[in-house]
Amino acid sequence: MSKIHVTTTVNGDEVEFLCDSRETLLDVLRDRLNLTGAKEGCGTGDCGACSVEVDGRLVCSCLMLGAEAEGKSIATVEGIAEGEELHPLQKKFIEYAALQCGICTPGILVAAKNLLERNPDPTETEVRYWLAGNLCRCTGYDKIIRAVMDTAKDMREAS
Numbered sequence: 001m002s003k004i005h006v007t008t009t010v011n012g013d014e015v016e017f018l019c020d021s022r023e024t025l026l027d028v029l030r031d032r033l034n035l036t037g038a039k040e041g042c043g044t045g046d047c048g049a050c051s052v053e054v055d056g057r058l059v060c061s062c063l064m065l066g067a068e069a070e071g072k073s074i075a076t077v078e079g080i081a082e083g084e085e086l087h088p089l090q091k092k093f094i095e096y097a098a099l100q101c102g103i104c105t106p107g108i109l110v111a112a113k114n115l116l117e118r119n120p121d122p123t124e125t126e127v128r129y130w131l132a133g134n135l136c137r138c139t140g141y142d143k144i145i146r147a148v149m150d151t152a153k154d155m156r157e158a159s
Helices: 025-032 088-095 105-118 124-130 142-158
Strands: 003-010 013-020 051-054 057-060 073-075
Touching (some): 013 025, 088 105, 088 142, 105 124, 105 142
Parallel strands (some): 003 073
Antiparallel strands (some): 003 013, 051 073
16 A cells, blocks of 8 residues: 655644555554654544644544645644643643543643633633543543633633
């Protein structure tokens, strides 16, 4: 089978890769670009562990083909921090102990950041609704929701 040449932007950097036409974006990120933050939890788009942003839209990378990334801008969990400086959301997840095993955390962070970029003042119901596609079996959701709500408050106060 022939390989497809793809040029895209990942976390602000232009990248090129060759992929099989059936290879998912998740596989490309992990196996070709060595960005292992996104995890495969289900392979069917039901758990959210592989969530990334594609042109600002939240997507399950296990459901998108790598070839479809051509010309797109992709943001992964690896791009959330500014160098060594953690994003406020990452700091709050640590503060609230809103992570455990780490399988779901990258997808939840990407989804929560996407929400806060769209809505800097979400209600708890809106946060719960937005993160409903991200499943966590370790922490329960209370710590996660509190971390996102507190981050939103801090970011509003800082701006």
